[in-house]
Amino acid sequence: MILKNKRIWQLSFAMSLLLLFLACSKQDIIRPNIKNKFARLDSIAQTQPQEFFLELDSLVQNNKDLTTLEHAMLLFKKGEILYLNFKYQEAINTHLKSYKLFVELKDKYNEGRCLITLSGAYLNVGDIETSQIYALKALHLAQLIGDKRIEGKAYNQLFNLHFKLKDYNKALFYITATDSLFSKSVDTASIISLKNNKASVYLQLKEYNKALNSYSEAMHLSQSKREPKILASILNNIGYTYIDAGKYENAEKFLRGAATLNKNIKAINAAPYKGLGNLFLLKSKNDSAEVNYKKALSIYVANKNVKDEIEIRDKLIAIAIMSGDYVKALDNQIVRDSLQLNVNRLEQNRLLNFANVNYEVKQKETEINHQKEINSRNQWLLISTMLLFVLLAIATVFYVYNTKLLAANKASKLEQSLLRVQMNPHFIFNTLAAIQNITLEGNPIKSSNYIAKFSKLIRQNFDYVRKESISLDKEISMISNYIETQQLRFNNVFTYTIEVDDAIDVTKIQVPPMLLQPFLENAIEYGLKEKPEGGKLLLTIEKEAQELLFVILDNGVGRSAKAKQEELTEDLHATSIFKERLKMRKKGEEKSFILQDLFDENNKPSGTKVFFKLKL
Template sequence: MLFFTCSRQDTVRPHIKTKLAALDTLFVTQPLQSILQIDSLLQESSNLSTLEQATLLFNKGEALYLNDKYLEALNAHLKSYKLFSELKDKYNEARCLITLSGASLHMGDIETSQAYALKALHLSQLIGDTRIEGKAYNQLFSLHFKLKDYNKALTYIKTTDSLYTKALDTTSIIAIKSNTASVYLQLKQYNKALASYQEAMTLSQTKKDPKTFVSVLNNIGYTYIEAGEYQNAEKFLRGAITINKNIKAINAAPFKGLGSMFLLTNKTDSAYVNYKKALDIYASNNNVKEEIEVRDKLIAIFIMTKDYIKALNYQIVRDSLQLQVNSLEKNRLLDFANVNYEVKQKETEINHQKEINSRNTWLLASIILLFILVIILTAFYVYNSKLRAANKASKLEQSLLRVQMNPHFIFNTLAAIQNITLEGNPIKSSNHIAKFSKLIRQNFDYVKKDSIALNKEIAMISNYIETQQLRFNNAFSYTIKIDDSINTSKVHVPPMLLQPFVENAIEYGLKEKKKNGVLTIKIKQEMQALLFIILDNGVGRSAKAKQEKVTEELHATSIFIERLKMRNKGEEKTFIIEDLFDKDNNPSGTKVYFKLKL
């Protein structure tokens, strides 16, 4: 459905094209009928594509314009122009602007007419359409002609003529030649005016269009009147009348021209006869402005012939007609003002919406940039945190390794092995070297791992304790008790977790006892946690601390707690070191216990 809707926006369906083609002939002959048919098509707007609506409105505007309904034409073309703009159809935008300029000019809005014409000119040059460019220049000609800026008007009409020189549209070229002649006529350059009209007449004869030919003859007649060549003027005007009779056309212009000619030559009777014929035609066609102009001439004739009663009667009718024209003009200007107000109001709303959209765009861009910045900062923070954590872990590994394999322990162990070798017991010495080398390898292998199996941790701590027993000549014994419910190969714990406390028990408790020292390691399962207990029956932590001022750092307690904190399970809260006392309240050892969550 979406594809169907989108695809229709750029096409006019064949049956719509057929109806519009049929209406082309009605635009001139029956413009009102063509407008009614277009309106009936527009009533089905929900079934029309945007291009179809725009095209129908354009044709309606053209029909209204040809029927001199300029305000309605303006409204239709404004709607059509908006739709073509949405479709980004520059060609039809320019066509709309030409008619908008013409309608505005007829309604007396010179400034708006010029703006539309200049915009049409810009679009035509942008798309490279010389025909529309010529129409835009012709519209600028009309505008300056109305302003009586004849030199500027002449420049524009000559430009239009140059653009249409190679065109096949004879009707347009005839109109251009006639417009050129009209400018020369206003500039009192009668020969040039007649030469241009002669070109137009030749083209109209070639085209075999009697109505156009009659229009040119009228213009030539009027030119001769202006030039004071009345015989030539009468010849062309009567020629126009003859052709009108032959084609059964009713045209008041040649009678009006003859009336003016006879009035200028003081032939009042002939002037009255021709003016009266022109007046009847204008009245029947309801052409009020021309009727008023002719009545003014007739009033002048009656005053000249001293027929004041007829002059008064014509004046009364003329004044009533002028009141009608003034009323219509007032209403037209009021309607036009309302249209302008609505257009300006819509423009203001559009500009306001554009400002809101612009602000929203900047706001959205700012939010996106801020979001990207937050992501970058977050990523940087996470990356930095990982680096800090890795750095901290590396430092902990180094500290742990230094604690596990401190030089004092290594040198004493090597010295003990050396003594055994010197005593002449190579087998025992070899066994202890193997255990010691295995202990060193285990320390280096496990220090970089997050966890190892519990059985490997027990094997390593056993190896460590036995190495310490070598140092102290078996002055103490040890036991490791593990609940049978614990699968030591599947349960994983942080590596070298017990060694610091075992070392503390030996170095600061059992070493001073000399004999009968006992080190006990218990591992139990409590719910979803492992409980570790390290017991010794040495001299006690407090007593040794008094003697050597042993600090927490020497016991590696802070490193152990940091390792638990890095697991983020709250296990550091379960860590306790307890001093043991006998029944006489003398120190009898140390107890360390903590829990690890499974």
């Protein structure tokens, strides 16, 4: 009886092992019928992406018994094609799911592949930090398992990241590391990508012949490989290189070739149209430039590529202004500003989320360490002390966080107020009207110069308002641009001089952006514009010990009673905003501010003086 029971137990144990083996095996295999369907999907992925997605989704829905590996591979393939079709956020969501499954399967090779694509997708949506985390993780994993292919791709991704950051020295280092791994590879696609990246570095270094040679090698390889989408991208890159080199006929030939090839393979890519727009704009063929920019714009809008859309709208604004169509320019400017605000808001939210995640991780690590210490000592007194310490730490962190949040909110409101003061509609429309008058007078060169100054001024205002500080030379450049724009408005009824102490290194000293413009505007609006001739505006910047001294003088007609009344409100002249910005620096600089009316020997108004100090 005992022997019989023992045999029954052995048989049951063997059956359990068999079932366990079958269950595990199901998770780690790709069945032949599914392999055939994978092959079908691979054959249409590049040329028929919509059909690819339909068949893949159908495969998932109609096969409920997919193994974990099959499911993971389907998600991986879908993520790759989403990435290649510029749907980066969808690619991220899909690859995160496949990555999780590969981790469960302990499939290190495919884990690495997922990490590479995730890094690339995050880079394309502008999340540099996350992109770098995934790229370094892929590099570590590749070196751990000894996979040179994934290691090379990780180096290549780090190249892309530093290239986007314009850190060309590190980019060159990583592309050289990639080259050392792929120099003997038979992977044509990887070699093509490598040569493209090399060419990109050479292009930034203005070594056009080396860049064109690398692109030419990549082009021949892609032709032999019969990769039309890659070939179209290379043709586009060659076109951009010829534009940079000033060879416009060659540039047009390759860009049109890229656009035609994309159309033939039904690939959606705005880059050739954007390149043609740039080319025609350089050749002063504004109508052709506008047509191609609009083609690129429609693709960027459809793909929700907001940053590229902003760039194209900037070009269309410039073309509209040059064509005298100010309504169209204003319409595009309104859309462009709205997009930029959304980009800024998303960036702020992303940074806040990133900070919150880091805080939660550090908090958990701290709690674990505290618990280990408590368990090791096993003393109630220590437990009470540590808990009290944790509570105090949390309260302090929340207090600091809340303080920073309030400060950020205050800074945001101050930034908005500053921007409204700096770029009021009255100034914009008067400047546009002045440029229009010059255009109607038949002076295109002068008109073009002022359009460039005005566009640069708008760009500077939007770029600098978000910064805590900028170099003094940038501040001087911006106010020079602003004063010259005002000279255009008032037909040069005044001159200006900027005197900077020789002891000041304007490239190294940092100052809050756009401090001077409101007072220069006051000097012009309330003093100099009413003076028929001989108006002078003087800005002096001196260094005294560890302080910068700023003096703004004008010899205008003086502030009127109405202007003084408005000054008392401190709204129109932005004095309150100015003082608030200095108070936020917490250096007591606002106490040095002086606004003084000047009078001649007959006690008649002879101008205005503004004085204040900044501590270095």
